Amino acid sequence: MTTLRKRKTYRAAVLRSLYGAVERNRPEVSGAALRDELRLPDEDLSAACAYLAGEGLITVEWTSHRSPAAVSLTHEGIRFMEEEEESHAPSTGD
DSSP states (O other): OOOHHHHHHHHHHHHHHHHHHHHTTOOOEEHHHHHHHHTOOHHHHHHHHHHHHHTTSEEEEEOTTSSEEEEEEOHHHHHHHHHHHHHHSOOOOO
16 A cells, blocks of 8 residues: 555656656656656556546546546646745745
């Protein structure tokens, strides 16, 4: 069974990967590419994507086996990641 800490880590990794793809003008990532990049087991990737989709942060096209075929950040997901980025940026003292 996957611990809560691992599930949160997997979700954050999915969001970071998708945000990086958006920054490189790749608004959609295949589930296979995401799985290979993050090295997550199918069930953990599927669970992370289902959770994030339920929160409205990503959209997922599912295969008939309920694994992600294509994944992308929603507008809300991009805003969430931008806020995360800003909150972790060092202040410039302006």
